[in-house]
Amino acid sequence: HPPSSQMEETSLLGRSGCRAKGGTPGFKVAILGAAGGIGQPLAMLMKMNPLVSVLHLYDVVNTPGVTADLSHMNTGAVVRGFLGQAQLDNALTGMDLVIIPAGVPRKPGMTRDDLFNINAGIVRTLCEGVTRCCPNAIVNLISNPVNSTVPIAAEVFKKAGTYNPRRLLGVTTLDVARANTFVAEVLGLDPRNVNIPVVGGHAGVTILPLLSQATPPSSFTPEEVAYLTERIQNGGTEVVEAKAGTGSATLSMAYAAAQFADACLRGLRGDAGIVECSYVASQVTELPFFASRVRLGRGGVEEFLPLGPLNEFERAGLEKAKKELTESIHKGVSFIKS
Numbered sequence: 605h606p607p608s609s610q611m612e613e614t615s616l617l618g619r620s621g622c623r624a625k626g627g628t629p630g631f632k633v634a635i636l637g638a639a640g641g642i643g644q645p646l647a648m649l650m651k652m653n654p655l656v657s658v659l660h661l662y663d664v665v666n667t668p669g670v671t672a673d674l675s676h677m678n679t680g681a682v683v684r685g686f687l688g689q690a691q692l693d694n695a696l697t698g699m700d701l702v703i704i705p706a707g708v709p710r711k712p713g714m715t716r717d718d719l720f721n722i723n724a725g726i727v728r729t730l731c732e733g734v735t736r737c738c739p740n741a742i743v744n745l746i747s748n749p750v751n752s753t754v755p756i757a758a759e760v761f762k763k764a765g766t767y768n769p770r771r772l773l774g775v776t777t778l779d780v781a782r783a784n785t786f787v788a789e790v791l792g793l794d795p796r797n798v799n800i801p802v803v804g805g806h807a808g809v810t811i812l813p814l815l816s817q818a819t820p821p822s823s824f825t826p827e828e829v830a831y832l833t834e835r836i837q838n839g840g841t842e843v844v845e846a847k848a849g850t851g852s853a854t855l856s857m858a859y860a861a862a863q864f865a866d867a868c869l870r871g872l873r874g875d876a877g878i879v880e881c882s883y884v885a886s887q888v889t890e891l892p893f894f895a896s897r898v899r900l901g902r903g904g905v906e907e908f909l910p911l912g913p914l915n916e917f918e919r920a921g922l923e924k925a926k927k928e929l930t931e932s933i934h935k936g937v938s939f940i941k942s
């Protein structure tokens with residue numbers, strides 16, 4: 605439990621779902637892995653989000669500095685830092701939304717699956733904390749390989765008896781951001797006006813952009829489809845190679861994660877019509893987990909939107925995606941079960 609000074613401070617700020625000063629709803633958000641390449645810019649963006657009243661920053665290193673730095677921003681959210689596993693429970697108690705970018709990123713030549721051995725254990729430990737301290741929070745999972753870490757989190761929650769599949773969301777927003785950007789480049793449009801559903805998962809061929817469902821409705825030559833699909837699927841690798849051993853996508857990822865978290869918070873607030881792509885427990889296909897468009901609301905995922913009509917190229921892509929996803933899901937589930 606938080607020390608009494610923290611409790612007092614909390615009660616002044618208003619509890620989750622209550623109206624904070626000024627009549628705006630205030631949500632409590634924790635970032636686990638907050639001192640990392642994604643964590644720091646994500647923490648800054650969440651500190652700027654008017655829906656956030658309390659922001660908890662947890663990591664195994666450097667949170668005091670990041671917290672002191674961000675705490676000088678004159679925005680509404682109160683920032684608190686938590687360092688090391690002994691402080692994990694205090695970081696999580698009372699949270700409405702937990703965002704997890706903890707873990708190691710790729711280096712050139714690595715696949716996301718190469719990260720499994722290290723990140724699986726980190727995600728398990730952090731999700732065990734969620735079951736103890738904020739079992740009803742929405743969880744946004746960023747740590748790779750997302751195709752396996754979401755099933756891992758689900759198994760941890762099931763074991764503890766706290767699993768609510770509608771509240772566990774794998775973050776695939778960066779795939780959508782990339783798809784919108786690259787398609788806008790090809791069509792000569794403003795990327796803010798383009799929307800491409802990206803379904804399947806978050807690794808290589810499991811990333812399946814549905815160009816046939818582009819907004820605004822657009823037609824592409826077979827060459828454009830091949831170029832765009834390849835570039836969207838390998839956008840992460842493009843950044844890993846450009847960073848040449850110093851990390852993977854962090855700034856664009858923080859931006860995408862902040863957008864997704866904001867959508868989750870607007871859903872929690874009760875806003876209507878919030879639709880995002882996310883990798884979730886799903887009945888859209890025969891696979892137990894799948895990324896597709898979902899409608900967000902007070903309960904997390906409130907509706908799974910159907911895949912919609914796929915063309916022949918996309919149907920072939922879907923079969924490839926399912927094959928790899930099946931293995932990644934199995935790997936995650938057996939990590940906890942065995």
Ligand code: NAI
Nearest residue numbers: 637639640641642663664705706707708709746747748857
């Ligand atoms: P990073 O190495 O810069 O930061 C990771 C942070 O996690 C570090 O500050 C580290 O101290 C912390 N950490 C390690 N073990 C921890 C533990 N047990 N508890 C709490 N914190 C812990 O890595 P970066 O670039 O921020 O990437 C983080 C993760 O996000 C990676 O797994 C990466 O593959 C993934 N990622 C996911 C994307 C997506 O679209 N879902 C896109 C880009 C990256």
